Amino acid sequence: MASPKVAVVGAGVIGLSTALCITEACPSCSVTVLSDQFSPNTTSDVAAGMLIPHTYPDTPIHRQKQWFQETFTYLFAISNSAEASEAGIHLVSGWQVFKSTPKEEFPFWSDIVLGFRPMSEAELQKFPQHRFGQAFTTLKCDCPPYLLWLENRLKAAGAQMYTRKVADLWELHSEYDIVVNCTGMGAHQLVGDKQLFPVRGQVLKVHAPWVKQFIRDGDGLTYIYPGIHKVTLGGTREKGSWSLSPDAGTTRDIFDRCCSLEPSLQGAQDIEVKVGLRPSRQCVRVQREVLSQGGVKLPVVHNYGHGAGGFLVHRGTAKEAAHLVEECISALQGSSSRAKL
Amino acid sequence: MRVAIIGAGVIGLSSALCIHEQFHSLLPSLELEVYAEHFTPHTTSDGAAGLWQPYLSDHGNLQETLWNKETFDYLLGHLHSSAAKEMGLFLISGYNLFTEPVPDPSWKNIVLGFRNLTPKELELFPGYSYGWFNTALMLEGRSYLPWLTNRLTQRGVKFFHKKVESFQELFSQGVDVVLNCSGMRSGDLQPDPELQPGRGQIIKVLAPWVKHFIITHNLKSGIYNSPYVIPGSEFTVLGGVYQHGNWSEENSAKDHKSIWDNCCRLLPALQKAKIVGEWSGLRPARPSVRLERESIRLGNVQAEVIHNYGHGGFGITIHWGCAVAAARLFGSILQEKKQLATRPGPRL
Numbered sequence A: 001m002a003s004p005k006v007a008v009v010g011a012g013v014i015g016l017s018t019a020l021c022i023t024e025a026c027p028s029c030s031v032t033v034l035s036d037q038f039s040p041n042t043t044s045d046v047a048a049g050m051l052i053p054h055t056y057p058d059t060p061i062h063r064q065k066q067w068f069q070e071t072f073t074y075l076f077a078i079s080n081s082a083e084a085s086e087a088g089i090h091l092v093s094g095w096q097v098f099k100s101t102p103k104e105e106f107p108f109w110s111d112i113v114l115g116f117r118p119m120s121e122a123e124l125q126k127f128p129q130h131r132f133g134q135a136f137t138t139l140k141c142d143c144p145p146y147l148l149w150l151e152n153r154l155k156a157a158g159a160q161m162y163t164r165k166v167a168d169l170w171e172l173h174s175e176y177d178i179v180v181n182c183t184g185m186g187a188h189q190l191v192g193d194k195q196l197f198p199v200r201g202q203v204l205k206v207h208a209p210w211v212k213q214f215i216r217d218g219d220g221l222t223y224i225y226p227g228i229h230k231v232t233l234g235g236t237r238e239k240g241s242w243s244l245s246p247d248a249g250t251t252r253d254i255f256d257r258c259c260s261l262e263p264s265l266q267g268a269q270d271i272e273v274k275v276g277l278r279p280s281r282q283c284v285r286v287q288r289e290v291l292s293q294g295g296v297k298l299p300v301v302h303n304y305g306h307g308a309g310g311f312l313v314h315r316g317t318a319k320e321a322a323h324l325v326e327e328c329i330s331a332l333q334g335s336s337s338r339a340k341l
Numbered sequence B: 001m002r003v004a005i006i007g008a009g010v011i012g013l014s015s016a017l018c019i020h021e022q023f024h025s026l027l028p029s030l031e032l033e034v035y036a037e038h039f040t041p042h043t044t045s046d047g048a049a050g051l052w053q054p055y056l057s058d059h060g061n062l063q064e065t066l067w068n069k070e071t072f073d074y075l076l077g078h079l080h081s082s083a084a085k086e087m088g089l090f091l092i093s094g095y096n097l098f099t100e101p102v103p104d105p106s107w108k109n110i111v112l113g114f115r116n117l118t119p120k121e122l123e124l125f126p127g128y129s130y131g132w133f134n135t136a137l138m139l140e141g142r143s144y145l146p147w148l149t150n151r152l153t154q155r156g157v158k159f160f161h162k163k164v165e166s167f168q169e170l171f172s173q174g175v176d177v178v179l180n181c182s183g184m185r186s187g188d189l190q191p192d193p194e195l196q197p198g199r200g201q202i203i204k205v206l207a208p209w210v211k212h213f214i215i216t217h218n219l220k221s222g223i224y225n226s227p228y229v230i231p232g233s234e235f236t237v238l239g240g241v242y243q244h245g246n247w248s249e250e251n252s253a254k255d256h257k258s259i260w261d262n263c264c265r266l267l268p269a270l271q272k273a274k275i276v277g278e279w280s281g282l283r284p285a286r287p288s289v290r291l292e293r294e295s296i297r298l299g300n301v302q303a304e305v306i307h308n309y310g311h312g313g314f315g316i317t318i319h320w321g322c323a324v325a326a327a328r329l330f331g332s333i334l335q336e337k338k339q340l341a342t343r344p345g346p347r348l
Helices: A013-025 A061-079 A145-156 A184-190 A248-261 A263-267 A307-340 B010-023 B062-078 B141-154 B167-171 B183-189 B253-266 B268-272 B312-336
Strands: A005-009 A030-035 A089-098 A114-118 A132-141 A160-163 A178-181 A197-207 A214-217 A223-226 A231-234 A269-280 A285-293 A296-304 B002-006 B031-036 B089-098 B112-116 B130-139 B158-161 B177-180 B196-206 B213-216 B228-231 B236-239 B274-285 B290-298 B301-309
Touching: A005 A013, A013 A030, A013 A145, A013 A178, A013 A296, A013 A307, A061 A089, A061 A132, A061 A307, A114 B112, A145 A160, A178 A307, A184 A197, A184 A269, A184 A296, A197 A248, A197 A307, A214 A248, A223 A248, A231 A248, A248 A263, A248 A269, A269 A307, A285 A307, A296 A307, B002 B010, B010 B031, B010 B141, B010 B177, B010 B301, B010 B312, B062 B130, B062 B312, B141 B158, B167 B177, B167 B290, B167 B301, B177 B312, B183 B274, B183 B301, B196 B253, B196 B312, B228 B253, B236 B253, B253 B268, B274 B312, B290 B312, B301 B312
Parallel strands: A005 A030, A005 A178, A030 A160, A089 A214, A178 A296, B002 B031, B002 B177, B031 B158, B089 B213, B177 B301
Antiparallel strands: A089 A132, A114 A132, A197 A231, A197 A269, A214 A223, A223 A231, A285 A296, B089 B130, B112 B130, B196 B236, B196 B274, B213 B228, B228 B236, B290 B301
């Protein structure tokens, strides 16, 4: 197979990074990204892109750690380069505070982020309702810049991108040799995955340029993440809610919770409200599958279900998916050479 | 009781506020007047980035370290107040970088979370093999000075835009006590060979992705003669010039190039940053801060001057501790003039 034609469906952080990894792993592949939405209208654009892990319940810790490590290393190199501002990748320091002391003093990611240590008594005084905290420096991927940067890298690598609503993966079988499914929440409909469910998140993006540090409540519900131009205030975790409409009461509640952690936010301006549906699953689906109809086969690689951790593990899962694509190519070449006999 | 403050930078305004806060209710006749040639946004304090950080070593000057601590704690206490944003006050973390190990600074226990840099962090800064990380405060003069001015105006303090030529001039108008907070220009009022300019130049850029301060140190070339990057609320300050004895307030093309090249080497992404301004200023440098009383005989009157100048490149860092000390000196003047009823004590 001289130039395998690969279609990547989905143009959020998972689709674009997976497409990029495929161009890197398989330079002879012709890669096309198909999506009904591109930045700034993807779920990834709503996310703050803050690299502070939480845990996928059904994925072994070592695998999550490897994905996170690969992602962090990749982004760290970009943040340290001349492209950092264009790619929207920057270091942020801050605090994660807990009302009750967590079970693990040193979570699995504590040696991947920079300078991880427990907060001092003096630092905790700023948070009278919290009794324990962690201080560290991590990375933030601002969107749209990061997605636009990925799109530019893809174009430079010769990949094509088209706005197209794919209703059924099978419709691509005549044009492409391999299909990569990075449709996030869309996989619920597209491949009928009933294990996939939305966890609705509402956030505020505000102008508060004096906020240089992140603050996150260990319960994961309240957070303040300073981005390049705006600070993301969050949030909510509404399991099973499909609504993409902002809720005014929720806006008020998020604002109040964040102001209690950082009172100066009372002076925030230009408040924008955004909603995204985290494509959640007990574990991320990074898996090969072969669809077949009437003797015709279509290899598919799935890479979706990253829930709240899309940015955290995107490079790691993208590389794994690209590796699965290489396996598909080998299988196709194997079967095509068998066919010649 | 007329008190004149000469100078409307961070030292003059904060000293005035401290004195008014402490004495106006005890002394109904207290009248404060601020005289200055320059007001915000044209003072030295306005040009400074506003990072709270003393020099590396206090050279055994424990008093200055205490004033620094008093200032930090005072500001930290205001962080959660509704005034913080208006004051230009916010938390910021960052890096101090060295090419060799150095002793911990006098302020390591004043700031929050002080620690050494890990090897992975040092990878960010090729050429530097040692460093510190800590969380400190920013107090932007562009906001703080107007805030102080508003507080003072609310309290009925009067402002006069004029260059005072001598202490005499004020005393002959009936001023009782003068606070000399004239920074770099103190030598015009009373010669002081120990006061010398420490010229600085900065480039202001838009680089909102930079969230940390980064201060490099070159022990041979001296403090602030090595690149630094300090992100503010509206723009990021690039610097790294300290020229002792240079009185020029003109921007130098040579200094611009050296600041730009060095900072871009430190943070390559700065090459994409848009330059929005440039400024030069004179740090009022002195081997130690002059904070003391001086009695001047004028005819048959004893005139009192409180000197509070010579804060070099750490004026914002030390200002409140000095303001409190200046207020204490003022209190002792009032006691001597029997202006203050002394508290009834045990009769022995």
